[in-house]
Amino acid sequence: MTNEEMYQNLKEKLADIVPDVELRYKAELAVQINALKKEKNAVILGHNYMDPVLFHAVTDIKGDSLELSRKAAETDKSIILFCGVKFMAETAKILNPTKTVLIPSLAGCSLAASITASDVRGLKQRYPGVPVVTYINTYADVKAETDICCTSGNAVAVVESLHSDTIIFLPDEYLASNVAKETGKHIIFPSLNSVQPTNESLLDVQMVGWRGRCEVHEKYTVQDIANVREQYPDVLIMAHPECSPEVVAASDFSGSTSAMIKYIQHTSAPRYLLLTECSMGDNVAAENPEKNMLRLCSVRCPHMNQISMENTLEALQKNQYVIEIPEDIRLRAYQAVERMLHIG
Ligand code: SF4
DSSP states (O other): OOHHHHHHHHHHTTTTOOHHHHHHHHHHHHHHHHHHHHHEEEEEEEESSSSSHHHHTTTEEEEOHHHHHHHHTOOSEEEEEEEEEEHHHHHHHHHOTSSEOOOOOOOTTTTTGOOOHHHHHHHHHHHOOOOOESSSSSSHHHHTSEEEEEEEHHHHHHHHHHHHEEEEEESSSHHHHHHHHHOOOOOOOOOTTTOOOSSOOGGGOOOOOOOOTTTTTTGOHHHHHHHHHHHHEEEEEEEOSOOOOHHHHHHSEEOHHHHHHHHHHHHSEEEEEEOOOHHHHHHHHHHHHOOOEEOOOOOOOTTTTGOOOOHHHHHHHHHOOOOOOOOHHHHHHHHHHHHHHHHH
């Protein structure tokens, strides 16, 4: 495809979202990325939070953590280039140990950084025998300490599949609280620094959480929702389950990024607002031009925004940054991810 053809394609899809001068510049980069991708037998995975041009022009597989994890396990390409943050690329490596997994920038995540493998071992010592569920937004060594992973899309199903009176659910405080609410469970957040976990008997406790948070979703407030509803009374507001339970309760729908996309496609509200990373609003608007999408773009993920067209091209040119996981950790993490994939 020529630069001009790529530019015309992008213009058709993104003219209302991305300024023309940026489209022209990024079209050239996209052509180079796609040529190199073919030459190197690579596949590019793109999370829903990626920059709209990157998302639409160069990614082969798009989606949320669960979809990308599944597809990563099926690819026959020799290089997987993951346009997302490091814990996501690690999940691809956990599922594809023989493939080269690259990430354009070693982008972190406040949620993944909130808990260590040593923290999980501390909780397991305190609550022996209690199954541990970890959100997919964690690093490989944390996954390796746990029984099963989950995503925001399947967290309730994973918890219910364990048929256990008590569950340790890590590390997102708000996702855990939302899952506890949905499954009718009582949740506590113990401090690992105190000798006694809480005044409560473990017999009364059904979920043990952790105070990790996504630095994007924690910022949305009930007041934000009230302000938007005042200006647009007919708006349908959707909140990611990493938002606080109060924000989820004040919204009209809550679900994973993929669940939100499906919901928008199957409903016909006068306008929608997504309480999640702003780029996703752009990407949904591009895919569904007939839908009116509002965006609250004051809150951006500094980690997701590290991934650009420029460093995606550089990743292919220089074979960087290679994701490596020690095999003993990978094997244990694999079991936790694999168990989740069986549940769906
Ligand atoms: S949006 Fe939140 S959970 Fe996702 S990478 Fe950024 S900080 Fe982490």
